[in-house]
Amino acid sequence: METGIYCLVFANPPAVLVVGRLGPVAFRPGYHLYVGSALGPGGLSRVRRHLRLSSERDRAPRWHVDRLLLDPRFRLEAVVAAVTSERLECALAGAIAGDRVPCFGASDCRCGSHLLYRPRDPTAEVAAAFGTIGLAPTVILAGDPVERALAPGVKDR
Template identity: 50%
Template structure:
């Protein structure tokens, strides 16, 4: 089964991370939300792959979020899913922009699919609300 997912990522210390073709990017300490879709043959197994990368069990970077998850001070704290619906862009637009243009949004017209919040619980609440009532894209 596939659908749309958002990862709540904690970054325990500020970091400059080179994000593929986006180059070096500044990431302040705090909580991040990355919204993606998983409609391929593996469906939500993509989330498992993200978890493995965050734990250091994988090295290969395919997506922008892989560079953030590959940092030793980053970890996945929660995953929110909307099964069987492509609401990736609607969810991403409902969250506060992290200020990294094009992050996770190379195949759409969104500014970014990465959100930032310095409060974990507030950002998680925003993620849950965005997944509860998104408009289809």
């Protein structure tokens, strides 16, 4: 499986979630964007894991973003992903405008947050941000044939 980076685009009402060591986190209504990397041996199959967790909600949370994926108030609207072997998720997070949710999803880096807030749907802007860091993104909207877009037959981790 190819490696890369991705951005999950969630729509949500106002909500408060307990997120691991971060404790209670208040989320404003609108859109929250999570920027992640899929550079390990499973590559972009990590995105398939996120998509499945969002629809089935059948596993215990492992990462901060899992709290959003497991909560029915957070609707996964889109995934924007690109193939790369470089650690560009912090550059991508920096290229996307929006308010940061402090410390969310950034425990393995120094950029402060991989979760951003926007009041309106930012999917087109997220795709454009991939271009600003030299990547050609694939955009998968809710309801798209995700299995074909993310290489069918790859075993999820």
